[in-house]
Amino acid sequence: MSNETGLDAVDRDILFHLSRDGRLTNVELAKRVGLTPPPCLRRVKRLEEAGVITGYRAVISPEALGRGLEVLIDVEIYAQDRKSFEEFENTVASYEEVIEFRRMYGRPDYFIRVAVADHAAYEAFLTGKLSGLPAVRRLESHLTMKEIKANG
Numbered sequence: 001m002s003n004e005t006g007l008d009a010v011d012r013d014i015l016f017h018l019s020r021d022g023r024l025t026n027v028e029l030a031k032r033v034g035l036t037p038p039p040c041l042r043r044v045k046r047l048e049e050a051g052v053i054t055g056y057r058a059v060i061s062p063e064a065l066g067r068g069l070e071v072l073i074d075v076e077i078y079a080q081d082r083k084s085f086e087e088f089e090n091t092v093a094s095y096e097e098v099i100e101f102r103r104m105y106g107r108p109d110y111f112i113r114v115a116v117a118d119h120a121a122y123e124a125f126l127t128g129k130l131s132g133l134p135a136v137r138r139l140e141s142h143l144t145m146k147e148i149k150a151n152g
Helices: 011-022 025-035 037-047 082-094 119-130
Strands: 068-076 097-103 110-116 136-143
Touching: 011 037, 025 037, 025 119, 068 082, 068 119, 082 097, 110 119, 119 136
Parallel strands: none
Antiparallel strands: 068 110, 068 136, 097 110
């Protein structure tokens, strides 16, 4: 069921409602999708077991955690050998400020999303951690003017 073709309209409806509110009770979810609770629960369990539903989580305000400034960073590196880029990836992934980290096709080599308290904390992260890494060739920071849509 890992591909979309194994999902019918009811499965998609279940996923739609759970993606908006993962705390729905089975009874409420069943009402919303037009099932009785037992078959609804069986479908949810099947979706979980098949890896379609990979987990449930709370969405927490970054401001409440003192991490209200999010910065997107494009990174290009010098490294071409596996050992160097694996070391770079392991190091960057270990930073608590890093909330998303992707290796990209083409340019930039990496996309990093960091969450920090403020501009001073970002400068400390950038100068004290990221820009000092030996593999780093170029960094480009992007600050959000306005968030239009976010999933999460």
